[in-house]
Amino acid sequence: xxxxxxxxxxITENFIPxxxxxxxxxxxxxxxxxxxxxxxxxxxxxxxxxxxxxHRIEGFLPNDDFLAQLxxxxxxxxxxxxxxxxxxxxxxxxxxxxxxTDAAPEAQxxxxxxxxxxxxxxxxxxxxxxxFSDRYQDxxxxxxxxxxK
Amino acid sequence: MNIDWRHDIDRVLTDAKARxxxxxxDFSAAPM
Numbered sequence: 001x002x003x004x005x006x007x008x009x010x011i012t013e014n015f016i017p018x019x020x021x022x023x024x025x026x027x028x029x030x031x032x033x034x035x036x037x038x039x040x041x042x043x044x045x046x047x048x049x050x051x052x053x054x055h056r057i058e059g060f061l062p063n064d065d066f067l068a069q070l071x072x073x074x075x076x077x078x079x080x081x082x083x084x085x086x087x088x089x090x091x092x093x094x095x096x097x098x099x100x101t102d103a104a105p106e107a108q109x110x111x112x113x114x115x116x117x118x119x120x121x122x123x124x125x126x127x128x129x130x131x132f133s134d135r136y137q138d139x140x141x142x143x144x145x146x147x148x149k
Numbered sequence: 150m151n152i153d154w155r156h157d158i159d160r161v162l163t164d165a166k167a168r169x170x171x172x173x174x175d176f177s178a179a180p181m
């Protein structure tokens with residue numbers, strides 16, 4: 001995952017990257033593992049500036065899927081701080097650039113929610129529900145959006 | 150491009166708050 005140039009660049013440009021190794025930092029792993037409920041490796045936790053978890057990835061993912069999850073996490077970080085424009089941009093980037101990843105349906109859902117939260121226009125939700133009739137129809141996220149039709 | 154992972158987690162959390170930065174915290178078993 002990490003040797004991928006796109007992954008490394010996205011992490012370097014957007015985060016302070018921090019690592020706790022299960023064996024080489026056993027005391028830290030126990031301490032911070034308990035604090036953030038990390039019980040398996042790899043577990044990658046997205047923290048806001050106050051140290052509050054906003055997203056996590058558990059288990060290995062291929063490069064494209066990992067990259068998509070990083071973008072979803074950045075979207076969630078922006079969403080939780082009320083920056084809906086930035087959140088929508090990250091979510092939409094997943095749908096536009098990594099549409100075949102497992103994260104794409106989730107990103108399409110949250111892009112619509114972000115658009116609605118930023119604009120207050122319910123049409124954003126209706127448009128999102130309609131988008132799910134074109135793709136990702138069988139996803140859990142399509143079911144969640146179906147109420148907006 | 151290599152990722153410059155930090156291992157001083159307490160300091161990382163302090164820096165993140167001071168600099169208003171996000172943290173990607175990787176619990177790993179990969180060879181270091």
